[in-house]
Amino acid sequence: MLRQYELIEKVCSYDPTADEALLNRAYVYAMRMHGSQKRASGDPYFAHPIEVAGILTDYRLDTATIVTALLHDVIEDCPVTPQDIEELFGAEISELVQGVTKLSKLELSSELTRQAENLRKFILAISKDVRVLMVKLADRLHNMRTLEYIPSPAKRERIARETLDIYAPLARSIGCHRICSELEELAFEHLNPVARDAIGRRLEALRFEQGGAVSLVSQEIAARLEDAGVPARVFGREKHPYSIWRKLQRKSIGFSQLSDIYAFRVIVDTEDDCYRALGVIHRAWPSVPERFKDFISTPKRNNYRSLHTTVVGPKGMRIEMQIRTEAMDRVAEEGVAAHWRYKDQSYGFDAEAQAAAGGRDPLVNLRHLVQVLEHGGDAEELMEHAKLEMFLDQVFVFTPKGRLVSLPRGAMPLDFAYAVHTDVGDTCIGVKINGELKPMRTQLSNGDVVEVIRGPKPVVPPDWRSLTVTGRARSAIRRHIRQTEKEEFTRLGRATVDQTFERAGKSRRDVSLRPAIERFAVSGEDELFEAVGRGRVTPSQLLDIAFPGLNSAEREAAAALRRIEDGKGARLYVRGSGLTPGVSLHFAECCSPVPGDRIVGILQHDGSGLAVHTIDCERLAEFEDQEELWRDLQWTPEAERNTVARARLTATIKNAPGVLGQACTIIGEAGGNIVNLRMHHRQQHFFDVDFDIDVRDAKHLTNIAAALRANPSVETVERAKG
Template structure:
């Protein structure tokens, strides 16, 4: 209070109210004294005259180290928001790897800031903070198992980033609450009585899925709101681990189970130490019900994560496997150690943020080494992801793979329970096409490290072409113009280095243009930054990179799958000089080339593809036949940033009709966002992307 003095927050409250609230959040998790003291002091180094030495003198080295780790990192004068975010993330994760309490205090700090975000007046600042929270802090909370904080951060961010979709989902949840609310109490009672009848003492309670969780599922699973089976879920809390399996048997005998909806996270815990049984049944009154069955200890770990089993041992603060016992004897920080290894591989800022998100977001599949060691990987992982998860050297020397004893292609998607044996060669090899055969950030960053130097020539060519194109759009000619001002501004030794960094996406061609021609007219600048439409292979070459894209080889987009920026893509070399056909990785036509390894070429989009271009895509929707529905749907597409180029109605019936929308979008991610917005609309039954 003395240090912060008369400082005020945006709400008008005294500033010291904020650290007191942050400390209060940590007391709910029963954190240790040093963590709570650090929460009270976490802003004094940055916002007051106090120094680290002052804190060490008054409160000890342990608290000083924690406060220093939590102190907001100064915003570096780098060239892009991505670079600043990446550098902050890099330093932050390194600090977390030394002491997890740095992260726990920071999460509590961010949670209170999000709870009071509405006091910030500038909408763009609110959106930036919410985006950073959703991209970085919520996934970090999930990765160490702190589900309660993660869920609240996601919900608060969603409120500012997509209020229209959130309001639509909340309205539908309110309708469901009126319709199905009474049934929830009946279901809880029936499950409890069934378990009591066989001597299982259980506590059963229902919960409603949160709006952001529903939104993610609408995006990820391409289903309509009405098809979601787990809007209401029930948690069954029992005393012992054996009771979990007894309860499961009772429930499956009483009500039919929905096939392929059972998961045993007790025998194979998630990487953040989450343990529970999941199943979906067709329960009383025909309701599809998702059940989570767990012990009290498992429930505490699920909600509180690392805070549940972290103790002082000796003179250090860390994971106490002995205290965790049978209900969680695995260090949940293994997730973050993967991120630390990823940081050590280096790479540019955008790559690092992208790979960190990959590590934190994806669901899991469990596979085994030939010796029976369990390896957890993201869903959709392939053999190279497995190889790099075992060890970087194993990944670098991989030449083939056996899955369940049979030789399989490296593009095979691994399934739960597979036994994977890596075939290694004598020396490291990392062909460019390997990047399309991985999904984990760890594998991708290791492969990129190998091929970074070999790609330099391609980046120089891409950068030179991009700069020439922007100059031409602005009515200027690079020939005879000195690029010295740009070399001086960005501290490059020569033009080749400038072209290479532009090709990598570190610098935009528009920045080069504005530096060389500082008196640029607004009309010239507008022409230079206008989005380029990707309609043919000639323009596409500027926004696609890869080992298969060499000068002199023509490129065209396959009509069968209509690739968009952001799609995972591969090239197929056509016979008789037909050039390179670009396909999405899930295109059915690729099955024709399964045994022709020599025609496959790795391709991927440049960072500028989604920022600087626009593409045409098609969505097909089934909507209710009612007045005003088509206008509502078109408005939703416009609010999501899509421009409707054409629409066609067909299969018109008295109750429903189908409509195809041709929409200009910035890429696959933008199209997915639009589709999810439509699925949240009550008048829309189904929405699918049409390829070809």
């Protein structure tokens, strides 16, 4: 734990204008307020805020932020009010402490609605003052470093999951790679220790095999640059286990196929030297096609700037390189924290220097989240869209007038339209990409010129949600749908209730629905019928409340109608524009969709109804020129929450004793239920095995596949289609 004088010395070392008296007062106040409180580790509680403040001094934050770190828990854990903080330390620090406290309350809540509401308030707070986020990230980082002292495994898992879902992406969104990376590694260690240990063993073996080669390659690169007159600092770095795990998931490849476990960083003096160094490297060794990225001329949304290239280097090694200046390197590691500096006799955030260096607004990602919040929606939608905005990588496209628009990788035309303006998205009816009309499901690529074709009035079909990947677009579509579909669901619910009542020999007009309105806490009959239309309330529930004395014959008659209406099970799990009355629905066996897959419907020529396929099903190529058969579909919340689906993984495994048992154990530990397995293509050293597994959704299946790939005895794992 930092002593009082040590903390003040660290702050004054980078900020000569620091208010030492204020820092001293805050240090003593935190110790006095937390008093005899203890942490789960047995340490005095006041050691925690002091360590949080110490973490922030490594990022050279201003005095107000350091004081906020010292006081960030006093409102929540001590008999202290915001007014007390304002009187003792000023309005600025009081607002910062309150902003951090709002998110601390989020951690204490297990209820999704309260969690989302606190996240909403917190995002608004950090969009106004990013120092709130810096304090909270440092707070979470220290908590994660001591997470093993929490006795409850369930609580450890909840905190680690929250770290991975919310805090690490927030750190990445403002460019704080160093904090993000450590949070991810600490969370990974608690959430999936088996996979982490497996990857760790593979890395250790790789270090033994290639450690010397990495040093030689660094020397070779440095020598080439020195001969060309480009002064540079060159060093190799090893990919973190969690980054490897994510790549195993995303790319569906085995560990042995990863080419960037070791990468080399080239640090030069100026931006011009970056391009000179790139030329030297490309002349010395052949570059790998389509592996060059220029993030200097087009920085990432979090202001990351660097040149990336991959070459076939010395001894035929495939080498990934990052070329950047010292300033770019600091921004890459510290993000928004790199812009605090002493200027004009004061110390604070220097946005001008950041802009002069060619960067963008480092808080742009947080402002995108604010736009998501403005569209409203329920707690589940908010959490989904916020995570979408924070997690996705990017692609660069252009408007017809040459304006650069940054979008997440995998984005489609509707994402582009809503990124330009909400009205453009609402009125979009088609798109031209590079001057050619294209389907709305087309994924955008770097350099595409996108022109939106607009209609005269907003028309947003519900199934368009499957044609977007950004939280901003999805939340805007849902907002529009909420405004336009309420009347339709109300009408549907009213008709369903009337039919159910009539089937039971009753009439809705003979009884008051007031008891049902009170029971389901709705504002009136229209909202009650809307709940029925959306499936939140069943007609039989209303029947029981309105006529509690129904005999068995009447109940059976009403239930029979319900079985007829709800008998087509697939309709409980899939919705979309193609699901008109009378059209049957079935899941295609060629691709076996599971919840979480992006899906599409194909109207069958033989009149058998609508077949549901995954968007990447190979059979869809047969219908590419028959757009009239396509229907955009998506999963219902019921499918995403309460179902189990069957999928098949095909793995190539080493032919050795006990290996198949290891694979089965891995699947079980990952929560999969093996219902069948079949071995085939058995050879001397390898054999293939098909695992039929019950999984919750596509993400669950992807996690199981990645866990298998992390095992050294498993060569490849692919999802089987058909």
